[in-house]
Amino acid sequence: MVAIKYQIAIMIAIFTGTTITVILGIILTAKKSFSKYGVLDPSIFKR
16 A cells, blocks of 8 residues: 555656646747747747
8 A cells, every 4th residue: 555655656746847847848938939929039940
């Protein structure tokens, strides 16, 4: 029974870490990629 609790705790920790990482990635990317008017900034693309 103890092993099941540890497995659930590890799964919750992995899920939480992944969720936080994805949300931070989206927030940081959106701030850099879009202008204050919500238009995609073409200067982010490399040529």
